[in-house]
Amino acid sequence: MNALNSSLLQNVSFMRPEYFYISGFSEIPVIKYYFIGLIFIYIIAVFGNSFVIFMICTDQSLHIPRYIGILNLALADFGETNALIPNLIKTFLFDSQYISYNACLANMFFVFFFSSVQALTLVVLAYDRFIAICLPLRYHAIVNNSIMSVALSTAWSFSTALIGATVILITRLSFCKSNVVKSYFCDHGPVYTIACNDSTVNSVMAKLCTALLVYAPFIAIVGSYLGILLALSRITTWAGRLKALKTCVSHLLVVGIFFLPFLGTYIAAITFSLHPNARIISTSLSSAIPPMVNPIIYVLNTKKFKDFVMKMLKKRSSVMIQASAK
Template identity: 80%
Template sequence: MSNLNSNLLQNMSFVRPEYFYISGFSGIPFTKYYFIFLFFTYIIAVFGNSFVIFIILTDRSLHIPKYIGIFWLALADFGETNALIPNLMKTFLFDSQYISYEACLANMFFVFFFSNVQALTLVVLAYDRFIAICLPLRYHAIVNNSIMSVALFISWSFCTALVGTTVALITRLSLCKSNVVKSYFCDHGPIYTIACNDNTINSVMGKLCTVLFLYAPLIAIVVSYLGILLALCRITTWAGRLKALKTCVSHLLVVGVFFLPSISTNIATLFFTIHPNARIINTSLSLAIPPMLNPIIYVLNTKEFKDFILKMLKKRAGSRARVLAK
């Protein structure tokens, strides 16, 4: 009977707030300049990734494994940018820091889903480069469009399942301590820590996602590049080494842009006490910057993209010349 009463009391005290208050950048000075920067970041990211997606869809010569991976990376960048920055801009433009419970969970899912999918897609692209350089004669037998598509499908499905489970577990929490989320979006950690009931499983899932979507992908990429370095050492000429290494430059830059800010922030918190405002700025930049820089890096460092742009410019110039001739 006492167990029944305790269960009834627990159910009666279950709290699910109608709205959350995203404290975000409210305590940070000169935020209007940061939001102006975010606005231009958003424009460049949306235009750049849309352009990369358009090029790969339009040019049939790019329908090969490497560019299938870049296509899905651009989709993930596009998705993350639209999941994160418009909500931040709404807060800035309309001074609206409230978000409904359901919208908050949706925001949490999409921000983490697209961010984590980027990490797994970078691992798949690292695998592509590893096979291309370490096993060049067997590349087309090991890596083809079907295998690349299956690898990406598995990565995205795994991310959907794990992030979906992590977000769904929030619904079991009684959030009675506060409705203030001390972050710039509906962040997982700041939400489960305001729960009154046991949040151990939420903490475990948060740490598991950090390991599986941040540290494990980085370790896999580092291991693949160690194999690539060993393969490069076996190439006798410097010209051959540089030619092989050049095919990895874009991927290495994108990996650095994506992982270094997040890893440095996580490691720094282990040894130093970081001011909450500094942590918010650092983590928001680590999410906002990669989707903006990735298309720029790939367009500037990829011959096929530059050739496509030149072809378009020549075609447009020829059309204009014919119009003027008439």
């Protein structure tokens, strides 16, 4: 029987749907309140990341390795926000849950691409903190603008190659049974699982991407902080330890916000039966919230950012005073 089914599937003509139907939010009650939250998240994320990009680009004192990494993170956050949330808002505003085949592939690529750049940038920033605390006397020799730029360029190139290959492999699939994607965007897993021909390669790529872009970065970051804790234990005074650890607070918060929701949802899904609606809400929030929160964390916890904001406010107030005097 299995052989017969396999033979029949091989004889089915290749079918590529004109549209996919994104069904993720269709069965969730009181979802209109979630729509209001998405608008709030989008505005804060776009404004916050644009402001961080503007600060770093215009202030010469911020043209150093650490802030180049933060600039890269803000660019990735800005990109993911615009790849993901406008489509979600469109779904609510126009009750439009259909997306064309090519638009689906583009949506899939950009959401995963910018998310992977975020993960790899967090690894680069962890490396920066590791060198700064564990090898402070050699920091400027090991970490400079050129090395940071090469590391970040590698992250973008690697993400482009891996995510690009993953999305291209979707084009080999035939969709002769269903075009309903049970997710909140053109998610890779829900798309390839509705194909009617063999999707083993796609499944392998999904596992490879998860390993290389989620677990490996998280393990690398944990390893770097174990090294940092070891270095801190060698500092004789508590004041010295706290001063060194304070430089890591922003990065640790961003790492926690990025990785922990995903890992928590995954653990919950394999530990007990997680309701599909709960999975969709939790995964969509874990994708949307980090780009909103990251710039807030860095601005509030970085003295140079706070100094820049105060300088801008003083400049604005002086201009207003001069205008009123005229």
